Amino acid sequence: MKRSTDPFAHPLSRLALEVFRLNGALIAAGDGLVAPLGLTSARWQVMGAVAQSPEPLPTVQLARNMGLTRQSVQRVVDDLAAQGLVAFAANPHHKRAKLVQLTEEGKDVFARALALWTPLADDLLASAGERAVAEAIVLIERLRARLGADGNHPDPGSTP
Amino acid sequence: MKRSTDPFAHPLSRLALEVFRLNGALIAAGDGLVAPLGLTSARWQVMGAVAQSPEPLPTVQLARNMGLTRQSVQRVVDDLAAQGLVAFAANPHHKRAKLVQLTEEGKDVFARALALWTPLADDLLASAGERAVAEAIVLIERLRARLGADGNHPDPGSTP
């Protein structure tokens, strides 16, 4: 077994590969979990961002909170609106940037998704250990800060 | 600020969000790193899987090693072949399952990608600390094992 150059010996390479895999596994598990509710991981996450805010937010604000681009979030929000899980409210401060909020059905579906997720999250937490999870969160935050500076690039100069 | 139900208080929820973000940041950083070589993160990763093996492997085997589906890997392999970075060799044991291997140009490009990655990986490793990285790798492996059982589902019964 010759391995004169093994680029995957570097701890950061191995960590990156594991992060890719865990990312995929989390999305797959989430999809399976909320599929019976007519949701996907991405839609569930956006609903979470909406639910978490004490007041309705425009899409751009949701995207910033999630570390994604406004276009990605907008598409998912539109899907959720088509499903009747979120609705748009007029924004007194901005005519175009409507505010996104959960409908009654949306609140109900989100609550049911949470009820599905909590036992699994508890199980994973117990399996991994609270302290290890807390340390991993700190580590990941540090790596991401070092990697991406801020994490996402809000529209740089458009229409120059 | 009312937050009667804050589903993101759960450590596993926060960890999952951080993993999603780090995944995105790693892919973005990788894309930026190898773009000058005409590569993307995904193509680079597939090249890594090919390079890592001491002997040429069929696409299905690469996919298994990477924890992805054969279809995803096949598409990227075809792209790499069109770029002239990998080539197919006849498989003595299977007429259709050709073996993927790096071309001379592929080896050269991969070596240059490694040269770009190593300093960044070293910097990240120093920033985060070797021990923390090693512990995070163990944690992630454990979570993924608990989540996905094996990690990927090779074609379940087709043609029933």
Place this chain on the structure above:
DNA sequence: TCCATATTGACAGCTCACTGTCATTTTGAC
């Protein structure tokens, strides 16, 4: 030997990220 099963590649179609571009609206400098 022969046929059912598993494996593999190929193709189509989906979701979810991304970038880039444009029109509209808001904001702020003058």
Place this chain on the structure above:
DNA sequence: GTCAAAATGACAGTGAGCTGTCAATATGGA
């Protein structure tokens, strides 16, 4: 008050993952 700049939504296109399906090839038991 006016006009440039920034912010926002809308739309088009791309990359990368997924599932599902079909045909071709290996494999193994009867």
